[in-house]
Amino acid sequence: MTNSELNRLKDKAFQGFGIFCTLIGLVVLAIFLLNILIDGLGRIDWNFLNNLPSRRAERAGIYTAWIGTLWVLVLSSLIAFPLGISAGIYLEEYGKKNRLASFLEVNISNLAGVPSIIYGLLGLEIFARMMALGGSLLAGSLTLALLVLPIIIVTTRESIKAVPRSIRDASYALGASKWQTTWYQVLPASFGGILTGVILALSRAVGEAAPLIVIGALAYVPFAPSSPMDEFTVLPIQIFNWISRPQAAFATNAAAAIIILLFITFMLNGIAVYLRNKWQKKVKW
Amino acid sequence: GPTYDENADFTLEGDISIDGSSTVYPITEAVAEEYRYVAPNVRTTIGVSGSGGGFKKFSRGEIDISNASRSIKEGEAEAAHENGIDYIELSVAYDGLTIVVNPKNTWAKDITVAELKMLWEPAAQNKITRWNQVRPEWPNRPINLYGAGVESGTYDYFTEAIVGKSHASRGDFTASEDDNVLVQGVSGDINALGFFGYAYYEENKAQLKAIPVDDEDESNGKGPILPSLESIKDGSYAPLSRALFLYVSSKAIKKPQVVRFMDFYFENAGPLSREVGFIPLPDEKYKHEHEKFKQFVAKHTISATTGGNTDTTKIAQ
Amino acid sequence: MRVQEKIIEGLLWLSAVITILVTVGIIWVLLSESLTFFEEVSIVDFLTDTQWTPLFADKHFGILPLVAGTMLTTAIAIAVALPIGLTIAIYLNTYAPPAFRATIKPMLEILATIPTVVYGFFALTVVTPFLQSFIPNLAGFNSLSAGMVMGIMIIPMISSLSEDAISAVPKSLREGAYGMGATKFQTAFGVLVPAASSGILVSIILAISRAVGETMLVAIAAGQQPRLTANPLVPIETITTYIVQVSLGDVPHGSLEYRTIFAAGLTLFVFTFTLNNISFWIRKKYQEKYD
Amino acid sequence: MSKKNYKLEAKSLNAYYGNFHALKDINIAMEEKAVTAFIGPSGCGKSTFLRTLNRMNDYIDGFRVEGEILLDNRDIYGKDVRVDELRKEVGMVFQKPNPFPKTIFENVVYGLRIQGIKDKRVLAETAETSLRQTALWDEVKDKLDKSALALSGGQQQRLCIARALAISPSVILMDEPTSALDPISTAKIEELIYELKKDYTIVIVTHNMQQAGRVSDQTAFFYMGELVEFSKTKIMFTSPKHERTQNYITGRFG
């Protein structure tokens, strides 16, 4: 009887602990966001978005950083999306279940787990040095493109897999070729899922600083890049730079820039979730 | 978009690339930032690779101007000449290497050069790890060291002045080219002791405590001396005061935006170096350095005339 | 028409095969630079020397201090994330109402989407000062606060993946235990967790791999001083931080310094590669078991 | 119904999954140390009813019961009843054998372990007794420390019964315990049920009319959530009162 009571006690205790742990995660998240909001929200204004970097915290802005971020997003999308989606299509629709296919699968799962800084080293040696792109936007975008490639491939495969066999059958039966079937039926039907993956990939890319630092992106770039060969900085690097300045006013700037960065990240994730839900609701096979 | 000075020269275009000393960085950054209002279409980038890193790039011709907190070394100079680069050294401000501890540190009120040597020399590595090993009155608690990275002029200067041999020190300390990291380290660590340029101390006085240094040499001031405007200027803050330099290459001055930048530098270095926490040179010294630069420019324009294509020379004249 | 099909298939094939090139590229870059490095530095020194001072006059090339720093932050992160993450997984799976689980899981996953510089800022400006209020000896840069914040960051990796694994345990086992009079607690720890152990293990390994490769957080908050220590209160340096630190100085190509970051990178890669492969292998095996 | 003492009784029992009314006003009383069979077409509520007898449905979202279920005249849905205690009294065997992925020994003594019994001798003795009761002892005594998953389906099911017996319940609920088994294993289990009813009250859900006929003393026929007929098995199978029962038993529908 005492044993049984003890068991029930343990059960209750663990339930309490479970709630506690779940809340810890959320509470820390809340404290964290609140802290940053309190620190940085007051600093955000039109000038902050529009000013060039400065030695004076009050005068410094994130103009070059967010333009750089935008450039990097666009360029790496242009590189990674076609590649990643094509590779996903190949693996799901074309790749026979042979040695190569299973090797590719292991390989992609491995790439997904390679730390981002290693991609930085790859970019440094191949893009920055061998291809002599230096610390340019193009070198950075290529590096980030490779970094997010596995994410795009995996989500593309998942969403293609979700397209029912019957749609492919119907298309083949009407005389469509494999590519026609893929292009006219499979891709449109899996578009939502692919887009979700692509946006998640973007939200990953937008927060990366380490690989860009390795390839040599600079902190003090007092002009907005205007071509892929220009030097650049991005929001996370600007934040890193401000964080490492000891003066409190720069910490305020960092908090403000973090709010902008988080806003972008959350917005991208929000769009992804929204698209996923919308697509799931709309397409019921 | 950003706003500009009313006299801004929009016709001036092109890049200026600067790299090198983190100590000099704040002045050059300030100058570059002000220069932006004057020449909005010139793109100035400033890296922070340390004086050594800067010279490496400078002698390969990768950058126009090198910030330096020490003079160029023989090897570096040779490398530059091999690459056909002539250069000029220009002083821009004075600095006093400052020894700092955490403000909560109540025991370290001064320190001698001998103690610093004992603490920083290579033999100290993994041996001198507690405060009371440096001076027995100090508490028995760990000592965490923060100092300039090995590519930096500060490191060279410090090891030379304290240890007695350039580039020789213990290796178990937080070494960063970025002095901000050091400031942050010391300001957050009660057991810390660090050194870096005076400007970084000035900027972050609230989070740091400078300790006076005694070189036990009565000839240049008695007892422990704190770095300050006066003690650095009058040389009593020995052996840790020094001059800061810019190196400009002969190739760079072919670019009008660089020449204009240097002119602007000397016109404004006094107030700006004060603003960011350095000790300005006397006015006549700035004039002198500016003159030196002008002669350097003239020399290279003339040598281009005699040795080069006549057509372009005529236009230049 | 047929030719076009072939060309398209070829292009798609090429895109897929590029992923192999990426891997080959990574391995080649790391190896070729490291090989030159090991011509100058003996591999025995690299693996056994207890000092890492490649930039100083008295050069030592022992990777151990960097590895120790990496292990220390990882261990702290896992020590935080494992109990919390696993508890959350079990709680959400066996105790929480389904509607609650459905909202909480994605909310927790937000933690994993926040850029890591942001966590670095948090560790440095909030957690460290907070911890210093009762650990006066805590240095401004330290592995304790970096590790703890990293632990928070990887909670969702463990909680989500483990919850998936626990959900995949056949319902009949759960009912078997309940039918014997087991409490939820006993069912969870006596039956579900052991049965889902491979999935949980995978989640832990992936979390470790993530922690080992994490860069900005530790670069900001854990310090830049390579030292062979298990003391979480002092500044240390991880492999990733070293690479960032050297990169910030903009290293000249071809120097020994330049090569050290590749040797460090190779070490890091070997770790994460091994971990990822173990988890891939467990996952494959585990799938077969339930099929 | 007479004022006799029954082991298990349901009184005006209604059960719902959300809005779906799964059991409609069930009244039934089962005798001690007898085998009661539940039969009826798929989806008629047999399992639902069986699982309310040890409150296994408690964990299903939206499930609720009205009315009473009396075990030894005590309402098992009463406020002071503890589910874990109840389950020790009312054991359960499922359709698919569900041994835990542990050793054979650990499976048998699982119920004791969770009660906190640690005495090795007690555990070993109980394990042997239970395994002997299920005629499994001779087959497994040399591999008690091997995984239970390595046993055949029939052996696994007998192990699950042994596991249920080890905590000495007085009632054993079985939900189609042989439907996943081959005929030989089925025969063994049926034999076992016959043995067990000397000491236990057994309730068994089955789709197999022959099985119901062979093992049970009384049979309850459910249809669409209602208890259509409940009587001695012999009577039900020879002269059912309702036409539906007749049709179902002779295989004309379901």
Add this chain to the structure above:
Amino acid sequence: MSKKNYKLEAKSLNAYYGNFHALKDINIAMEEKAVTAFIGPSGCGKSTFLRTLNRMNDYIDGFRVEGEILLDNRDIYGKDVRVDELRKEVGMVFQKPNPFPKTIFENVVYGLRIQGIKDKRVLAETAETSLRQTALWDEVKDKLDKSALALSGGQQQRLCIARALAISPSVILMDEPTSALDPISTAKIEELIYELKKDYTIVIVTHNMQQAGRVSDQTAFFYMGELVEFSKTKIMFTSPKHERTQNYITGRFG
């Protein structure tokens, strides 16, 4: 077999899924503009055979055929045959209606579009003709630009037939086209099949004996991969040659 000209013929056809021998030495000849029904118990190979008739099984890993299938006396597994051309000749309708998640109009003209036909007039005309043929025109003519997924199951299936007709095949294969539909929709489709056989050769797989009886001219009975019997539907349903056929048709097994 006489030297008559058949639309579709299989000669010594064997088919395998890996090692599994799914079709065993099938010999059959189907007449033009007639409806042939395939019947037989689940898993006997009806669908497999139907799908070899337009090589839909080509994409299944490990599937292979031996023997010949002649369409208008030409082996469709011949080297010079192009699958896409073949499929334009031999249309197919599936068990579950599978419209594309596009508009009704785009569904009907899909076959034309992939042939590269862009002329709006041609597309519109073909769409109308096909939809009229399947008696769908009046029901959908006002919502051609609405999603096909919004149609009822029966309408969707007729849309799928219209889609197949739009590329003017000469043969239409139907794999249990009504099994997912309600009786009224089923009746409409059967009616449609009756209409279509004026112009098309139709092969239909069905589990519904009544349907086979109603719509087909000839019936083939398969059993475990073999073609047991093939004859005029009337004859098969009144005096089957084999006992198995008899048993199957009267519902005694399968």
